[in-house]
Amino acid sequence: MEQGLASGAWFAFSPQEWTAIALSLKxxxxxxxxxxxxxxxxxxxxxxxxxxxxxxxxxxxxxxLVLPPVVTGWLLLIGFGQRGWFGHAxxxxxxxxxxxxxxxxxxxxxxxxxxxxxRAIRLSIEAVDARLEQAAESLGAPPLAVFFTVTLPLAxxxxxxxxxxxxxxxIGEFGATITFVANIPGETQTIATAIYGYTQEPGAETSxxxxxxxxxxxxxxxxxVSELLAARVSRRAAEL
Amino acid sequence: MIxxxxxxxxxxxxxxxxxxxxxxxxxICGASGAGKTTLLNxxxxxxxxxxxxxxxxxxxxxxxxxxxxxxxxxxxIGYVFQEPRLFPHLSVAQNLRYGQRYAPSARRLVDFDAVTxxxxxxxxxxxxxxxxxxxEKQRVAIGRALLVSPRLLLMDEPLSSLxxxxxxxxxxxxxxxxxxxxIPIVFVSHRVSEVExxxxxxxxxxQGRLVEMRAGGAALPSSS
Numbered sequence: 001m002e003q004g005l006a007s008g009a010w011f012a013f014s015p016q017e018w019t020a021i022a023l024s025l026k027x028x029x030x031x032x033x034x035x036x037x038x039x040x041x042x043x044x045x046x047x048x049x050x051x052x053x054x055x056x057x058x059x060x061x062x063x064x065l066v067l068p069p070v071v072t073g074w075l076l077l078i079g080f081g082q083r084g085w086f087g088h089a090x091x092x093x094x095x096x097x098x099x100x101x102x103x104x105x106x107x108x109x110x111x112x113x114x115x116x117x118x119r120a121i122r123l124s125i126e127a128v129d130a131r132l133e134q135a136a137e138s139l140g141a142p143p144l145a146v147f148f149t150v151t152l153p154l155a156x157x158x159x160x161x162x163x164x165x166x167x168x169x170x171i172g173e174f175g176a177t178i179t180f181v182a183n184i185p186g187e188t189q190t191i192a193t194a195i196y197g198y199t200q201e202p203g204a205e206t207s208x209x210x211x212x213x214x215x216x217x218x219x220x221x222x223x224x225v226s227e228l229l230a231a232r233v234s235r236r237a238a239e240l
Numbered sequence: 241m242i243x244x245x246x247x248x249x250x251x252x253x254x255x256x257x258x259x260x261x262x263x264x265x266x267x268i269c270g271a272s273g274a275g276k277t278t279l280l281n282x283x284x285x286x287x288x289x290x291x292x293x294x295x296x297x298x299x300x301x302x303x304x305x306x307x308x309x310x311x312x313x314x315x316x317i318g319y320v321f322q323e324p325r326l327f328p329h330l331s332v333a334q335n336l337r338y339g340q341r342y343a344p345s346a347r348r349l350v351d352f353d354a355v356t357x358x359x360x361x362x363x364x365x366x367x368x369x370x371x372x373x374x375x376e377k378q379r380v381a382i383g384r385a386l387l388v389s390p391r392l393l394l395m396d397e398p399l400s401s402l403x404x405x406x407x408x409x410x411x412x413x414x415x416x417x418x419x420x421x422x423i424p425i426v427f428v429s430h431r432v433s434e435v436e437x438x439x440x441x442x443x444x445x446x447q448g449r450l451v452e453m454r455a456g457g458a459a460l461p462s463s464s
């Protein structure tokens with residue numbers, strides 16, 4: 001390993017490592033973007049509406065945060081596997097297959113990131129002055145227009161922060177992913193599951209270190225962007 | 241004709257008022273906590289009373305007995321709130337035009353340029369609300385409500401943040417609006433001078449009850 005460090009070959013990523021990095025970025029990007037509309041809708045519901053069973057819905061949204069990831073992964077396997085109720089229905093109607101595919105990794109990432117995403121967006125929606133929404137309503141705006149012209153623009157930095165948190169969580173996701181879609185190079189092997197694989201392999205330490213550094217850089221970058229946006233939100237709130 | 245007959249309970253506070261104003265301009269006076277803003281919110285549809293009726297010039301906004309309850313956006317009311325409530329992410333011009341896009345063009349009776357010049361907003365159009373003074377913000381809020389071409393204008397202490405010169409200007413403009421487009425106005429005020437100059441009817445509230453009704457209207461017994 002020390003020889004590798006000295007010669008500079010240390011930085012040479014193997015094709016399998018590149019594949020894992022690319023797949024991680026794809027899975028995290030698609031997983032977080034696809035769950036964003038649901039996250040915004042759920043956050044708005046929790047921030048602005050009172051309805052029976054709200055406590056239960058809130059609990060379900062946060063469940064992946066506190067459950068062992070392997071349990072979430074197993075539940076996804078039961079529900080969205082080929083014989084699972086949703087998995088079967090989605091395959092039959094739209095040809096969407098999750099089990100042992102990268103799409104399944106994206107689904108696992110989305111589910112695991114969802115609580116963090118909803119939480120950030122919910123806080124930013126709650127920070128929007130409801131009296132501004134009332135003013136918009138009194139000026140003739142229908143509810144959807146109030147949301148898109150007042151609530152969403154004012155909550156936007158929080159929405160972006162939520163998206164980035166969801167993305168960062170997706171990059172780091174391991175337990176649910178490996179349980180649901182295994183660790184298939186080129187199909188479901190992400191940075192996290194690849195690192196796990198390399199740790200089981202004698203002599204693959206340099207791969208572990210390289211991928212670990214990549215994971216740190218991506219996660220840290222995402223957190224910094226999210227922090228900067230949060231600071232912008234509180235500055236704007238102070239202006240009002 | 242402005243008809244209001246409401247009963248509403250908010251925690252320990254109860255509002256019960258029955259007002260019929262025959263004139264075009266109804267002033268609602270009373271100490272703070274008398275229920276003036278609550279009454280405006282009921283008229284605007286932002287608060288729903290347990291029982292009551294609100295009608296303006298033959299259009300019923302609310303009639304709990306008949307099951308009528310128009311959504312705020314269908315009442316076509318221009319509401320000038322006590323605080324300006326401008327949209328901070330929009331420019332002054334975008335704030336002013338906000339309600340216009342939801343009003344069919346056939347119904348737009350109020351001209352944008354006339355409003356901006358009379359309220360002295362021409363120089364402010366590209367600015368953001370955060371950079372405006374209190375009086376400027378309030379003028380934008382009044383302009384925004386006028387540009388809805390409302391069926392009824394609600395004003396909650398609209399002139400309290402303005403200096404005397406602007407106050408007179410805007411009072412004059414409100415009178416012109418009322419006369420030119422015959423827009424009925426309900427406004428809340430502490431200032432007797434404002435009330436006397438503008439109002440054809442004056443309702444005095446105390447602790448949620450109508451205690452006095454003057455001029456064009458007649459005091460009616462409370463609906464309890």
